[in-house]
Amino acid sequence: MGEAGKKKVIIDTDPGIDDAMAIFVALNSPEIDVIGLTTIYGNVYTTLATRNALHLLEVAGRCDIPVAEGSQVSLMKATKLRIADFVHGTDGLGNQNFPPPNGRPIDQSAASFLVEQVNLHPGEITVVALGPLTNVALAIEQDPAFPKKVGQIVILGGAFWVNGNVNPATEANIFGDPEAADAVFTSGADILAIGINTTHQVVLTDADLEKLQKSNSKFCQYLCKILGVYFSYHREAYSIKGVYLHDPTTVVAAINPSLLTYTEGVVRVQTCGITRGLTLFDNTKKRYGEMTEWTGKPKIKVAVTVDAPAVVQLVMDRLINS
Numbered sequence: 001m002g003e004a005g006k007k008k009v010i011i012d013t014d015p016g017i018d019d020a021m022a023i024f025v026a027l028n029s030p031e032i033d034v035i036g037l038t039t040i041y042g043n044v045y046t047t048l049a050t051r052n053a054l055h056l057l058e059v060a061g062r063c064d065i066p067v068a069e070g071s072q073v074s075l076m077k078a079t080k081l082r083i084a085d086f087v088h089g090t091d092g093l094g095n096q097n098f099p100p101p102n103g104r105p106i107d108q109s110a111a112s113f114l115v116e117q118v119n120l121h122p123g124e125i126t127v128v129a130l131g132p133l134t135n136v137a138l139a140i141e142q143d144p145a146f147p148k149k150v151g152q153i154v155i156l157g158g159a160f161w162v163n164g165n166v167n168p169a170t171e172a173n174i175f176g177d178p179e180a181a182d183a184v185f186t187s188g189a190d191i192l193a194i195g196i197n198t199t200h201q202v203v204l205t206d207a208d209l210e211k212l213q214k215s216n217s218k219f220c221q222y223l224c225k226i227l228g229v230y231f232s233y234h235r236e237a238y239s240i241k242g243v244y245l246h247d248p249t250t251v252v253a254a255i256n257p258s259l260l261t262y263t264e265g266v267v268r269v270q271t272c273g274i275t276r277g278l279t280l281f282d283n284t285k286k287r288y289g290e291m292t293e294w295t296g297k298p299k300i301k302v303a304v305t306v307d308a309p310a311v312v313q314l315v316m317d318r319l320i321n322s
């Protein structure tokens, strides 16, 4: 715990409209102290993610928080990346053409920053990972003791027992770097995975949007400018009048884990073929006759149920009362 018992949090992010919302919720939550942002490709390329992270901190008036730029390529050094700019706008923030930020990232890579911080504060850092897991996997490569030194890694990733959102097999953040995800899930760190099986229950509706629009808070005013593109995408892709709160739900899981329930097991990630990016959970109840690729691997926590109305309410409260 940090000052005044606050949880020290580093957010690894690819902003991203719901990343923006998640970051604002985190910055306005007294339970946690955001000590840095690290950036990654996903919704946009890494360079733009860094620019957006700096921009969002300027909007929030929190330029004191360092931004460390993450990897431009996947763990296996692939440069052909899946970028979801069709969900978030080509600028990642609702095609608003915001001016470039004044700030600059620190002179340290995301992985090095993560390693430095867990060594400075062993057992105290919570990493909230809202994009592909390349930076976290690189931190583990850089410091093999990283999984034991990090307090917890709360991950938005995976589609457990349900279809994915990239294709029927896989969820976007895991699909972004399956090798990194498999390395992180089997690293032995205290991991809490929030998959789309839970975040697809957490919907910000048109009526909720109207409430945000009526608020004078700077976070609400800003988000209402960028949310249009995200609502349009959901109407087309899912035929719903509302948007899924993937990243905000994951921040809420770090703030108040009791709003979700969890089960424990071993998760491996498919890294090839038509199901590349599939997250396969072994509940470890059966003793298989043969060794499997899951045998002896560390267990992680996977979210099973979510109190969706309470999560939406908490997100709204933190945005409106800012």
Ligand SMILES: [Ca+2]
Residues within 6 Å of the ligand: 013, 014, 015, 016, 018, 019, 042, 043, 130, 131, 247
């Ligand atoms: Ca994200």
